[in-house]
Amino acid sequence: MTAVSSTRAQIATARSVVVKIGSSALTSLETGLDRGKLDALADAIESRMRAGSDVVVVSSGAVGAGIAPLGLSKRPRDLATKQAAASVGQLALAHAWGTSFARYGRTVGQVLLTADDIARRTQYRNAQRTLDRLRALHAVAIVNENDTVATAELRFGDNDRLAAMVAHLVSADALVLLSDVDGLYDGDPRKGGATLIPEVTSPEDLDGVVAGSGGALGTGGMASKLSAARLAADSGVPVLLAAASDAAEALSGAGVGTAFAARPARLSARKFWVRHAADTQGVLHLDAGAVRAVVDRRRSLLPAGITAVTGRFYGGDVVSLTGPDGVPVARGVVAFDAAELDEMLGRSTMELPSELQRPVVHADDLVRL
Known part of the structure; x- marks a missing residue:
């Protein structure tokens, strides 16, 4: 466990939290959705909600959830097949989240976004109102990129960036990025010799850090997580990067992974839109x-x-x-x-x-x- 700093204390006590979950934390190539892993994540999120926090979930996994049912052997590369897999997987993913949260009497609402929805001011505000209303009604918003219609020109590129956008969209007090990595390292931990960076308080803390691309099931990787964390932190939202297997600890005491300190002043919604979204x-x-x-x-x-x-x-x-x-x-x-x-x-x-x-x-x- 990592010592609790002021940034980690902010994340642990945040009243409004966006939780992003990576594809590898929910799916596998062989079986598609892993209901056991999804239930464990829902348990951790529910515990945080019962402690008094509003939580919005940004869930990857739509394409991954559609691979096995369609008989595909690997993540598709062409856009049409990705969209076909997403159309199958989005149904399965939304149903699985709904079933899991139903154990606690929670209602789930699905919100599908494209980059165009964020780039256009009117649609940006419409998405903001929808998410705010779902939270006010004590429903769990499950947000994903609308892969079935998003083109290469209109994509966020990965759900890490989408999560950072949503965190500012809903004026979240913290962003938690959960995936198959347990934090930010100064090199590739799979090759040995890499050291965990427990906290990032300034750009200088990232000097010499080498970040890689995504794995077999996702489009992100450490590079996208680092970019999203810096985007959110620069906009005034503290970030925790941790392993999905540590979700319970990440969402309770924030004593695991890597914490990114937020800039002192939060950008207004309009200035955030101008700088990052439009x-x-x-x-x-x-x-x-x-x-x-x-x-x-x-x-x-x-x-x-x-x-x-x-x-x-x-x-x-x-x-x-x-x-x-x-x-x-x-x-x-x-x-x-x-x-x-x-x-x-x-x-x-x-x-x-x-x-x-x-x-x-x-x-x-x-x-x-």
């Missing part, structure tokens, strides 16, 4: 003075500091802001269409008609990178 529709190229104003002085972006515009976008879209060297320095919600901005570039605000005398990107809608 697709950028264009680029505003800034001069050096505008970069200093936006990044160092945290000012709104005015047309005088914009040297060029790339892309086709409209007022209300999210755009990327780059410096003279082409490196992105911020993202923000633009107030004007690309066509309007073409006539405003480099001009002082006072030179413009009164209806255009406002920031191109207001400081409240701008996130520095």
